[in-house]
Amino acid sequence: MATRRMFSKExxxxxxxxxxxxxxxxLYVYLNLNADDEGFISNPKAVARFTGLEVESIKELEKNGFIIPFDTGVIVVxxxxxxxxxxxxxxxxxxxxxxxxKVELQNKKYTKK
Structure with missing residues (x-):
């Protein structure tokens, strides 16, 4: 996994x-920092907890289209x-x-299939 991350101003x-x-x-920043090299995070709740942030923020990120959650608990940025x-x-x-x-990449953005 890479140790450097970038963020798009867009x-x-x-x-x-x-x-x-x-x-x-x-939380979005910390999820990006903890994602693998294809944007997947296996422990988003743990990331929220160890940063002292509310797990409920995961739902806000989902609602606004910044993450896609899966039934397994894994999410993708x-x-x-x-x-x-x-x-x-x-x-x-x-x-x-x-x-x-279960996702596809369109214009550098993951969407559900």
Whole structure:
């Protein structure tokens, strides 16, 4: 997993992002920091807890289209590829292949199939 992360101003400066609660915005940053090289996070509730943020902020991020949750508890950052470009020779494939098969990438944005 890469140790550096980038953030797109296009996403972070959008009105919908700015209008979210501070907790949801901060959780979004920490989720991005803890995602694998394809944007998947296996423990979003743990990330919220260890940062001292409310787990309920996950629902706010989902409602506003910044994450896609799966029944397994795994989530994916919707705008992952708008934020990050990891060289193919350095990127580690996600272990969440079942969840990956349920989304598709369109214009650098994950959407449900």
């Amino acid at each position: 996403v972070m400066d959008s009105d919908i992002f700015i209008d979210m609660t501070t907790n949801a915005k901060l 919707t705008h992952w590829y708008m934020h990050n470009q990891i060289r193919k020779d350095r990127a580690k494939k996600t272990m969440h292949l079942n969840e990956l098969s």
